Amino acid sequence: xxxxxxxxxxxxxxxxxxxxxxxxxxxxxxxxxxxxxxxxxxxxxxxxxxxxxxxxxxxxxxxxxxxxxxxxxxxxxxxxxxxxxxxxxxxxxxxxxxxxxxxxxxxxxxxxxxxxxxxxxxxxxxxxxxxxxxxxxxxxxxxxxxxxxxxxxxxxxxxxxxxxxxxxxxxxxxxxxxxxxxxxxxxxxxxxxxxxxxxx
Numbered sequence: 001x002x003x004x005x006x007x008x009x010x011x012x013x014x015x016x017x018x019x020x021x022x023x024x025x026x027x028x029x030x031x032x033x034x035x036x037x038x039x040x041x042x043x044x045x046x047x048x049x050x051x052x053x054x055x056x057x058x059x060x061x062x063x064x065x066x067x068x069x070x071x072x073x074x075x076x077x078x079x080x081x082x083x084x085x086x087x088x089x090x091x092x093x094x095x096x097x098x099x100x101x102x103x104x105x106x107x108x109x110x111x112x113x114x115x116x117x118x119x120x121x122x123x124x125x126x127x128x129x130x131x132x133x134x135x136x137x138x139x140x141x142x143x144x145x146x147x148x149x150x151x152x153x154x155x156x157x158x159x160x161x162x163x164x165x166x167x168x169x170x171x172x173x174x175x176x177x178x179x180x181x182x183x184x185x186x187x188x189x190x191x192x193x194x195x196x197x198x199x200x
Contacts, residue, residue, distance in 0.1 A: 028080040033176040035085030037094040039101050039184055056105030057198035060112065063122040064092045067144075074179070075130030077137050078170035082130050092125060095183050102191035114150075119197050122146045126158065128182070130175060137167035137174070139182040145190055149197045157193070161185030 066088050075082040085091040099106045114120050126142040140162045147155040161182035168174060 028078065028170070030081040030083055031170065031172045031175055032083040033074070033085060033172065033179050035087055035091040035094065037091070037098055037183065038177075038180050039098045039187075040181070056100065056103055057119065057195065058107070058115070058117050059099055059104045059119045059121055059194060060107045060109055060114065061093075061096050061121045061123065062108075062110040063124075064089065064096060064108075065122075065124040066092065067124045067126055068128070074128050075139075077130050077132050077175060078167060079132075080170045082175055084128075092123070095187070096121075096123060098184065098187045099191060099194070102187065104191065104194065116150060117199065119147055119149045119194055121194070128179065130178060132167060132170075133164060135167060136164050137170070137178055138162075138164040139178045141179075141182045141186050143183075143186050143190070145193070147194055147197065152197045155193050155197070159186045159189045159193075161187075161189075 071088060072083055073081065074084045093108060096108075097106055122145070124144045126144055128139075128141040130137060130139045132138075141160065143159045145155060145157060145159060161184070163178065163181050163185065165178065
């Protein structure tokens with residue numbers, strides 16, 4: 001086979017380079033979800049009209065850890081890589097603050113000696129993953145909670161949140177909302193367990 005003339009060879013190389021650049025430009029770009037957890041008020045905790053919320057049950061979160069192997073990735077949806085927030089500590093702290101909407105008074109003070117009424121909580125994130133399912137997107141999360149209060153049974157268990165809903169365009173808002181929703185489901189379970197340690 002005869003080699004291409006140099007001018008033609010250079011033109012082919014330029015076309016190939018331009019094509020690769022165009023493909024890269026139109027490839028789905030990674031999306032990074034927000035580190036601010038936006039909750040929805042749990043149905044079972046809605047107050048009736050005129051009802052006053054009771055004082056929150058005190059919960060002191062003394063440890064939050066991210067035990068995932070790949071801490072920057074949380075899935076692929078619609079061909080787009082989904083990235084965790086850069087500050088995962090702030091992200092997980094924001095998520096645990098969601099217990100405030102579930103009638104708890106949350107603090108983050110690992111140095112404070114536990115008071116008699118305090119529930120002392122340690123939480124670890126085991127996994128969180130988003131993926132595409134046909135024209136839908138699905139999210140799942142697994143958190144481990146260890147909770148203690150003097151004179152009460154110890155809680156030590158995994159909690160899960162799973163949700164599938166429609167995927168419109170794999171936008172940052174869509175994927176952040178799905179992530180928030182699966183964490184909220186796990187928080188609902190956590191709240192139900194922690195509530196057994198409160199004074200009613």
